[in-house]
Amino acid sequence: MTAPQDWDTVYAGETPAPWDIGRPQPAFVRLADSGLLRGRLLDAGCGTGEHALLAAAHGAEVTGADISPRAVERARGKAAERGIAARFEVADALNLGELGLTFDTVIDSGLFHVFDDASRPRYAASLASVLVPGGICYLMCFSDRQPGELGPRRVRQDELRAAFSDGWTVTGITADTFAINPLLGATTAQAWLAVIRRT
Numbered sequence: 001m002t003a004p005q006d007w008d009t010v011y012a013g014e015t016p017a018p019w020d021i022g023r024p025q026p027a028f029v030r031l032a033d034s035g036l037l038r039g040r041l042l043d044a045g046c047g048t049g050e051h052a053l054l055a056a057a058h059g060a061e062v063t064g065a066d067i068s069p070r071a072v073e074r075a076r077g078k079a080a081e082r083g084i085a086a087r088f089e090v091a092d093a094l095n096l097g098e099l100g101l102t103f104d105t106v107i108d109s110g111l112f113h114v115f116d117d118a119s120r121p122r123y124a125a126s127l128a129s130v131l132v133p134g135g136i137c138y139l140m141c142f143s144d145r146q147p148g149e150l151g152p153r154r155v156r157q158d159e160l161r162a163a164f165s166d167g168w169t170v171t172g173i174t175a176d177t178f179a180i181n182p183l184l185g186a187t188t189a190q191a192w193l194a195v196i197r198r199t
Contacts (some may be wrong), residue, residue, distance in 0.1 A: 140176060
């Protein structure tokens with residue numbers, strides 16, 4: 001996993017990171033509008049907080065967690081500016097139990113694909129440690145359908161299923177797209193949106 005200071009560096013520049021588009025991803029807006037971002041909700045790898053704030057605006061009791069103190073500071077600032085109640089904590093996604101909280105719903109927009117093979121099962125176990133049995137994880141990651149090599153590591157459907165094979169049921173994986181800043185020469189990137197239930 002990348003060191004915390006490396007992620008802080010990403011959020012330090014004037015130019016936003018490709019994934020930091022200043023609004024929620026359309027896929028998560030659809031989930032929120034369908035009433036699926038509810039209950040006690042964790043945004044794992046929340047970045048500057050757009051998805052956490054989306055869920056909170058739809059009535060969820062939200063905690064956003066990110067390893068970057070700078071990202072968490074920005075998320076807290078957005079919450080204050082918008083008058084939205086949401087909690088943001090600096091935390092390692094591989095050790096979410098240290099939050100001392102449990103959740104009904106987890107969302108992951110672009111975090112899973114940063115982990116190497118050894119870290120993926122650790123991440124799934126970390127999520128399982130805070131998600132109640134029967135709880136749902138909505139996970140969107142970079143897809144192997146994306147051409148070229150620029151950007152994050154591509155993820156295959158079978159890799160998602162393998163990472164969440166112990167204590168989880170993958171109820172669906174559908175093709176979707178990330179909206180991205182046009183820094184990489186495009187405005188969208190191919191993604192998988194997985195719905196994964198904690199058993």
